[in-house]
Amino acid sequence: MDCVICTHKVFVTERIDANGRPYHKTCFKCSEKGCRLTLVNFHSHEGRLYCQKHVPKLQAIISPLNRRRLVHSSSTSSSNLSSEGSTSSF
Numbered sequence: 001m002d003c004v005i006c007t008h009k010v011f012v013t014e015r016i017d018a019n020g021r022p023y024h025k026t027c028f029k030c031s032e033k034g035c036r037l038t039l040v041n042f043h044s045h046e047g048r049l050y051c052q053k054h055v056p057k058l059q060a061i062i063s064p065l066n067r068r069r070l071v072h073s074s075s076t077s078s079s080n081l082s083s084e085g086s087t088s089s090f
């Protein structure tokens, strides 16, 4: 079996199976920043691995059929009334 990330051969001793696919232990990391991943908290998206922080927006994963570019030019001319609520402390 070949590593999904680097496409090199994976030996059993350095192999991690995620979603039924083989990865090197060293390749099993966030493709964005190289964050450490575990089999519990990793995200795979389009053949790449991401940590919870850097995974692309979930919308793209949930609905792959409706792939549209969101090119809505939203006019950001809304005035934000910054009224921060006081944090209730005990």
Ligand SMILES: [Zn+2]
Binding pocket: 003, 004, 005, 006, 007, 008, 023, 024, 026, 027
């Ligand atoms: Zn690899």
Ligand SMILES: [Zn+2]
Binding pocket: 030, 031, 032, 033, 034, 035, 050, 051, 052, 053, 054
């Ligand atoms: Zn990351």
